[in-house]
Amino acid sequence: MKKEKLLMTPGPTMVPHEVLMAEAAPMIHHRTPEYSDLFTQLNKNLQIVFQTKNSVLTYPAVGTGGLEAAVVNFFSPGDQVLVTSIGVFGERVATIAKAFGLKVDKLAMPLGKAVTTELIEERLKTKNYRGIFVTHNETSTGAFNNIKAIGEVIKDKNILFIVDAVSSLGGLELKTDEWGIDVVVTASQKALMASPGLTFLSISDRAFEIAKTSKCPKFYWDVLKAKAAMEKPSPQNPYTPAVSLIRGVNKALELIIEEGLQEVFERHSRLAEATRHAVEALGLKLFATEGARSDVITSIKMPEGIDGEGIKKIMSEKHGVIIAGGQQDLKGKIIRIGHMGYVDEGDLIKTIAALEKALLEVGYTVTLGAGVTAARERL
Numbered sequence: 267m268k269k270e271k272l273l274m275t276p277g278p279t280m281v282p283h284e285v286l287m288a289e290a291a292p293m294i295h296h297r298t299p300e301y302s303d304l305f306t307q308l309n310k311n312l313q314i315v316f317q318t319k320n321s322v323l324t325y326p327a328v329g330t331g332g333l334e335a336a337v338v339n340f341f342s343p344g345d346q347v348l349v350t351s352i353g354v355f356g357e358r359v360a361t362i363a364k365a366f367g368l369k370v371d372k373l374a375m376p377l378g379k380a381v382t383t384e385l386i387e388e389r390l391k392t393k394n395y396r397g398i399f400v401t402h403n404e405t406s407t408g409a410f411n412n413i414k415a416i417g418e419v420i421k422d423k424n425i426l427f428i429v430d431a432v433s434s435l436g437g438l439e440l441k442t443d444e445w446g447i448d449v450v451v452t453a454s455q456k457a458l459m460a461s462p463g464l465t466f467l468s469i470s471d472r473a474f475e476i477a478k479t480s481k482c483p484k485f486y487w488d489v490l491k492a493k494a495a496m497e498k499p500s501p502q503n504p505y506t507p508a509v510s511l512i513r514g515v516n517k518a519l520e521l522i523i524e525e526g527l528q529e530v531f532e533r534h535s536r537l538a539e540a541t542r543h544a545v546e547a548l549g550l551k552l553f554a555t556e557g558a559r560s561d562v563i564t565s566i567k568m569p570e571g572i573d574g575e576g577i578k579k580i581m582s583e584k585h586g587v588i589i590a591g592g593q594q595d596l597k598g599k600i601i602r603i604g605h606m607g608y609v610d611e612g613d614l615i616k617t618i619a620a621l622e623k624a625l626l627e628v629g630y631t632v633t634l635g636a637g638v639t640a641a642r643e644r645l
């Protein structure tokens with residue numbers, strides 16, 4: 267029997283049927299009252315899920331585009347910025363910022379760890395940074411940064427606080443306004459449980475003011491143009507929006523709001539706890555350090571002699587469950603189970619069962635059912 271594979275990756279994630287149906291509705295034109303109504307609803311729903319009163323802009327693009335927008339709109343070549351890096355995505359931000367001529371100081375942590383507020387405080391004493399970039403959930407390692415605590419450290423300082431929430435928004439608590447975040451970047455294909463192709467940026471008034479003086483080259487990404495179009499009597503976008511994707515993500519946001527933001531975070535937390543418990547019951551080690559383990563993705567160290575890529579392949583080809591492997595230096599050494607977005611207990615149990623079988627197949631001694639039982643205990 268041919269069945270759809272279960273997508274337990276950190277994006278793209280599974281998309282609810284209602285969202286797919288919304289994406290499939292007949293096309294409408296983007297300069298019509300019908301589109302303005304849809305766009306107005308989307309903007310309101312985004313503000314609820316971003317927990318902000320700030321404007322949230324939508325661009326047809328992936329998360330990397332949103333990160334580029336966050337660099338080119340709020341800085342000028344030569345500006346000094348601090349980029350915290352706890353993995354691949356912190357590194358990516360540093361690369362983008364350098365590409366646009368910013369002076370980048372990197373505060374990097376060993377893989378698997380979160381950045382500490384003490385280290386940030388120390389760095390902030392050394393220079394007058396114009397901005398700090400922090401990854402909320404480092405998808406490549408399964409560690410997350412404490413954005414609330416970092417917000418406390420930089421509040422009252424004249425530093426723009428920019429958070430990459432591409433793999434966390436809608437899965438991990440993120441209080442944009444309460445935690446003092448100027449710019450939050452996310453994308454549609456992860457915890458927001460919609461198709462890939464949209465990036466979103468929430469932008470504080472202070473950041474919009476700074477955007478007026480930013481000298482980095484930009485055209486498509488100009489947030490002032492996007493804001494002006496959004497604030498017209500009939501809200502719209504400067505250029506053709508991805509209408510179908512907007513319909514889809516708007517439906518996904520409605521589903522999140524209907525479930526309740528706190529309930530959504532609790533579901534993620536429960537699934538993560540169950541995953542971690544199962545992994546340990548199988549005698550495997552978690553990659554991220556205690557206290558930094560994310561509730562949207564679990565990274566698992568592979569025992570000596572076991573190739574994570576092989577486990578991933580068996581889980582996909584024989585058991586219909588797609589997980590992620592390690593990236594760059596971690597390739598083969600870890601596997602990553604995404605439990606973000608449209609995921610429930612049944613999905614997780616199936617994933618753990620598939621992991622057990624794959625481990626057995628590569629010769630790792632495991633008692634079938636030990637992981638599943640441990641997961642069930644926490645669900």
Ligand SMILES: Cc1ncc(COP(=O)(O)O)c(C=O)c1O
Pocket residue numbers: 276277328329330331355401403404405406430431432433453
């Ligand atoms: C934390 C984080 N930032 C940025 C990105 C880049 O997003 P995209 O692949 O949509 O460009 C990702 C993608 O996995 C991510 O996890």
